[in-house]
Amino acid sequence: xxxxxxxxxxxxxxxxxxxxxxxxxxxxxxxxxxxxxxxxxxxxxxxxxxxxxxxxxxxxxxxxxxxxxxxxxxxxxxxxxxxxxxxxxxxxxxxxxxxxxxxxxxxxxxxxxxxxxxxxxxxxxxxxxxxxxxxxxxxxxxxxxxxxxxxxxxxxxxxxxxxxxxxxxxxxxxxxxxxxxxxxxxxxxxxxxxxxxxxxxxxxxxxxxxxxxxxxxxxxxxxxxxxxxxxxxxxxxxxxxxxxxxxxxxxxxxxxxxxxxxxxxxxxxxxxxxxxxxxxxxxxxxxxxxxxxxxxxxxxxxxxxxxxxxxxxxxxxxxxxxxxxxxxxxxxxxxxxxxxxxxxxxxxxxxxxxxxxxxxxxxxxxxxxxxxxxxxxxxxxxxxxxxxxxxxxxx
Numbered sequence: 001x002x003x004x005x006x007x008x009x010x011x012x013x014x015x016x017x018x019x020x021x022x023x024x025x026x027x028x029x030x031x032x033x034x035x036x037x038x039x040x041x042x043x044x045x046x047x048x049x050x051x052x053x054x055x056x057x058x059x060x061x062x063x064x065x066x067x068x069x070x071x072x073x074x075x076x077x078x079x080x081x082x083x084x085x086x087x088x089x090x091x092x093x094x095x096x097x098x099x100x101x102x103x104x105x106x107x108x109x110x111x112x113x114x115x116x117x118x119x120x121x122x123x124x125x126x127x128x129x130x131x132x133x134x135x136x137x138x139x140x141x142x143x144x145x146x147x148x149x150x151x152x153x154x155x156x157x158x159x160x161x162x163x164x165x166x167x168x169x170x171x172x173x174x175x176x177x178x179x180x181x182x183x184x185x186x187x188x189x190x191x192x193x194x195x196x197x198x199x200x201x202x203x204x205x206x207x208x209x210x211x212x213x214x215x216x217x218x219x220x221x222x223x224x225x226x227x228x229x230x231x232x233x234x235x236x237x238x239x240x241x242x243x244x245x246x247x248x249x250x251x252x253x254x255x256x257x258x259x260x261x262x263x264x265x266x267x268x269x270x271x272x273x274x275x276x277x278x279x280x281x282x283x284x285x286x287x288x289x290x291x292x293x294x295x296x297x298x299x300x301x302x303x304x305x306x307x308x309x310x311x312x313x314x315x316x317x318x319x320x321x322x323x324x325x326x327x328x329x330x331x332x333x334x335x336x337x338x339x340x341x342x343x344x345x346x347x348x349x350x351x352x353x354x355x356x357x358x359x360x361x362x363x364x365x366x367x368x369x370x371x372x373x374x375x376x377x378x379x380x381x382x383x384x385x386x387x388x389x390x391x392x393x394x395x
Contacts, residue, residue, distance in 0.1 A: 003156065003163040006191065006242075008176060008184045009254035018261050018374045019177060025268035026217045032275055033218055039282035042303045043274065048072050048099070048220050052092055054229020055204045061087045066310045075315050078350075086124040093120040094205050099219045102212035109209065110165045111158065114194075117205060121198050128197040133157045138193050148240065151193035152247035160192045168210065182210035183260035187253060191243055204228065207260075221271055224263040234259075234379055241385035245393045255385065258378055265374040273371075277364045281306050284360045292337050297322070298330055305340055305353040306361045312350050 011019070033040060046069060053068035061084045067077045071092045077085050094117050101107050119131030129135075134157065140149035152160060164185065171181045190203035204225050212219035228235050238259045244251060285302045288294075297320045301311040317327035331351060334340040338355035353361055 003159045004249050005160065005163055005167055005188050006184060006249045006251070006253045008171065008180050009252060009257055011177065011180065011257070012254075014375075015258065015261060018265055019179065021374065022179070022261065022264050022268055023216075025265075025272055026222075029221060029268070029271055029275060030217045033221075037279070037282060038286065038299050039278045039303055042300060042307070043278050044218070044220050045069060045072050046307060046309070047226070047271070047274075048095065050229075051208070051220075051223045051225040052088060052095055054226040055095075055201050056088055056091055057229045058204075058232050058235065059087075059200055063088055065308070069304075069309060070315075073315055073319070075312070078310070090121045090124055091201055091205075094201070095208065098205055098209040098212060102209045102219060103215055107213075109168055111161045114161065114165075114189075114202065114206070118195055118198060118202055121201060121205075125197075129195070132196075133161070133194050134196045138196065140193070148245060149193075149243060150246045151191070157192060157194045160188075161194055164188050164192070172213070178211060178214040178216075179261060179264055180257055182207045183257050184253065185210050186260070187239075187242065187256055188249075190239065191247060191249070224260070224267045227263045227267040227270070231263075234382065237386040238382050241382055241389050244389050255378070255382060258375055259382065262373070262375045262378055266371055269371045273368055277368070278303075280364045280367070281360060284364075285357075288339070288356065288360075294333060294337070295330060298334060301331070301334065301351070302339060302357060305351065306357055306364075308353070308361070310350040310352060311340065 046065075049065070049068035049072045052071055053063060053065070056063070063071075063080045063084060064078065067080045067085075067088070070077050071085075071088045077088075080088065097117065097120060115131045115133075122128045122130035134151075134154055136154050138151040138154075139147050140151075142148040167188075168181065168185055171184075186203045186207035189206050190199055193199045195202065208219070208223040208225060211222040214222065216222075238256055242251060242253055242256045281303065282299075285299055285306065289296065289299055289302070300319060301316050305311050311331070313324070313327050313331055316322075316331065317324050320327070322330070331340065331342075335342055335351070335354075339353070339357045340351040341354035342349055342351055344350055
């Protein structure tokens with residue numbers, strides 16, 4: 001066995017058409033972001049929160065929307081237990097690093113960078129050897145303890161990771177489509193499984209990093225981690241169909257690439273719809289704030305509440321830079337205006353959308369368009385391939 005990696009497949013006509021549609025949507029989203037709007041900051045926060053939430057949910061670390069946003073805001077969780085919160089905060093560190101550093105001209109993606117990212121992810125649990133490649137064999141177990149994947153020999157890990165780093169540089173220089181580059185980086189790292197734990201999250205963070213280097217759309221909005229987290233079973237199926245239970249870099253990765261292009265397309269549609277809703281919400285909230293003579297800074301908590309999130313006084317005070325007394329007075333004014341309703345006791349109090357704000361939110365959601373599948377045949381094929389691969393492994 002040598003350091004051969006999974007190779008990028010030929011992009012066929014169907015893929016080219018899907019890519020054109022994705023690029024069109026990404027260009028349109030980028031144009032929207034170039035014009036400052038009051039709601040873009042809130043949407044940026046919630047999009048990063050959903051990426052953190054999605055990638056961790058695949059590994060069984062599930063948190064509420066509010067707790068995911070608390071991680072982005074560096075607040076305390078509302079409901080997450082200590083272990084889950086440590087995992088969420090670890091991934092937030094990795095994703096923040098990726099989003100901030102990927103576009104730096106001097107940024108270098110190599111084995112040291114990946115080890116550093118892994119240390120950020122798992123430094124809270126030294127028993128998982130954060131920042132170190134695994135010293136021995138590794139297996140992935142499915143339901144009932146059944147072994148579903150075996151990684152390559154540990155002696156090959158360092159060589160394979162170096163080969164992956166070189167391939168990313170080479171493919172970028174050759175002009176390989178960034179979405180394909182990112183998909184192959186994800187596939188190769190998750191199949192190499194270089195660490196004792198955290199390989200899936202590292203692979204998804206690497207995919208986001210490669211996409212962030214594309215510099216077409218803001219890095220926060222380039223990730224497909226939210227979509228993958230919402231489609232976990234299909235994600236596992238395509239990995240099973242592609243890898244066939246072991247390190248098999250000679251297998252065809254075309255279905256994997258199509259799966260990722262589909263995720264990019266669906267996520268771009270989701271963001272397009274979300275941007276349109278944010279525009280409608282933002283305009284209506286601005287009108288409400290002006291009509292009631294409320295401070296302009298109250299736009300942010302009203303926008304968060306309209307998205308279905310909890311508003312907390314400490315977070316509001318920190319984001320706006322006002323004193324606690326001012327924050328308390330502002331929130332009381334929003335309650336008096338019947339835009340927010342208070343819940344909980346004084347220490348743990350939070351606020352939810354109420355009255356006119358709920359009506360505005362509901363009207364906006366009623367106008368949502370259904371998403372269209374760019375590969376309507378794909379998931380049935382993936383499920384069939386996964387079943388065939390599993391049958392072959394068992395016989």
